[in-house]
Amino acid sequence: MEEVLRAAESGAQNVSWTRENGSMLGNISANPLKRNEDVAKVEVTVLVLVLLLALTGNACVLWAVSATKRHQSRMYYFMKHLSIADLVVAVFQVLPQLIWDITFRFYGPDLLCRTVKYLQVVGMFASTYMLVLMSVDRCVAICQPLRTVDKSIDRFCVLFSWALSLIFSSPQVYIFSLREVGDGVYDCWGDFVQPWGAKAYITWMSVSIYILPVVILSVCYGLVCFKLWQNLNLKTKRGPLRAFVSRASRDAHPLSGVSSVRLVSKAKIRTVKMTFVVVLAYVVCWTPFFFVQMWSAWDPAAPREDMAFIIAMLLASLNSCCNPWIYMFFAGHLFHDLMHRLCCGCGCGCRRNPTEKHCRRRHRGTSSTYIIRNTNHGPSLAHTSSTGVQDTEEPAESHSSF
Known part of the structure; x- marks a missing residue:
């Protein structure tokens, strides 16, 4: 997009997604034949860190x-596709831009130029629309808690979002091509036939990727x-009445120490907080870019x-690597499940029983054993002490389930 702005006077607007060698929407260098090498080194360093964090975090x-x-829940379904979209951003947007900044010029055929420009924008659309779906899902879960949504509807919405991303990115294929930017110097640049083409295209991309989604997100979180x-x-x-009912319930059912309704409410609020932070990170990262x-x-x-465009582009790239760490922070059991799987994979004190389908973990230096197993009433956490007495509690998953 920046490249479009730099060449508007000549009628050959160059649109991509970065700097002189092509930013996500345009070429931004006033002089496409040279660049600031010190700034380029800083840009390469930041992009390497963003790429590593995005790949490892989302994977x-x-x-x-x-x-x-819990991977069958709706929240995890949307989280999975948002992580996939962020991986697409890392692999097809950040990585090509990193290589482009290292080489300064695009070295490849015209078909590769068009393909790279197309895929650079697909991830942006997909990541934004998956975030919108996740926010709408949380809005429905809070505002209409008794409403049930068929999984087929979730799948349709996700597939439709991916289809829109592929369709809305198609103009990149026709705008960009390998063209001569100097005497014998070729680069992947964009061209508009009409003088107003650059403004129209930048406005369209800003509305479809940023402005309209932010409006929808604002309405959802307002509700x-x-x-x-x-x-x-x-x-x-109703506080006094609930306290009386709670005491009566505990007297009638002494084994039920917590209210299931309260736990579900807390779980929903926790997912809303997580989604809100993800949305906030999206707004913080992308607002400077589209504003510029x-x-x-x-x-x-x-x-x-060029510096303003570079900073805005680098800040926008950070969005693909910060989402997974937000998930890990709010859904701590995800990190625990990951560490547990790594532990079981390397055989460091964790073993699985394929016949009973439970996982047992023993702590060194103690005689206590915790066993997560399935019972007739659902999963339970049993604690066996050295005295042989077995106590059973409700599973930890119920406190953190989405």
Whole structure:
């Protein structure tokens, strides 16, 4: 997009997604034949860190989700596809940009140029739309808690989002091509036939990837906040009555130490908090980028320094690597499941029984054994002490289930 802005006067607008060698929407260098090498080194270093964090983080999330018993839940389904979209961003957007910054020029045929530009935008669309789906899902879960959603609807929404991402990215194939930017110097640049083409394209991309999704996200979380405020007022008014009912329930059922309704409510609120932080990270990372794009496209007096575009692009790239660590923070059991799977894989004190389908973990230096197993009433956590007495509790999953 930046490249479009730099060549607008000549009628050959160059659109991509980075700097002089092509940013996600345009070429941004005023002089495509040279660059600041010191700035390029910093950019390469940051992109390497972003790429490593995005690949390892999202791969760990996918592995942990596949290992956990909760992977069938709707929340985990959307998390899985958001992680896949972030991996697409890392592999097809950050990695090509890293290679491009190292070589300075695009070394490849015209078909590769068009393919790279196309895939660079697919991940952006997919990541944004998966985040919107996740937020809408949490809004429905909070505002209509008794409503059941068929899994086929979730699959359709996810597939439809991927299809939209593939379709909306198709203009990149026609805009970009391998063309001469100097005497005997070729690069992957974009071209618009009409002078207003660059403005129209940048505006379209900003609306479809940022402005419209942010509006939907704002509406969703506005409804969620209103519903939570209503529930808080309701709990405050019914506090004494609930306390009396809770005491009566404990007297009638001494083994039930917690309220299942309360646990489910806390789990939903926790997922809403996690999704909100993911949305906040998205807004923080992408707002400077699209602000710079729109400002430069519509204001002829806007500053044209490369540094502003580079910082905005690098900040936008951070979004693909911060999401998995947010998941790990709010869904701590994901990290525990991942470590447990690694532990079982390397055989360091954890063993599985394929016939009984439970996992047993023994702690060195103690005589206690914790066994997670299935009972007729569902999974339970049994603790056997050295005295041979066995105590049973509700599983930890119920406190952190999505």
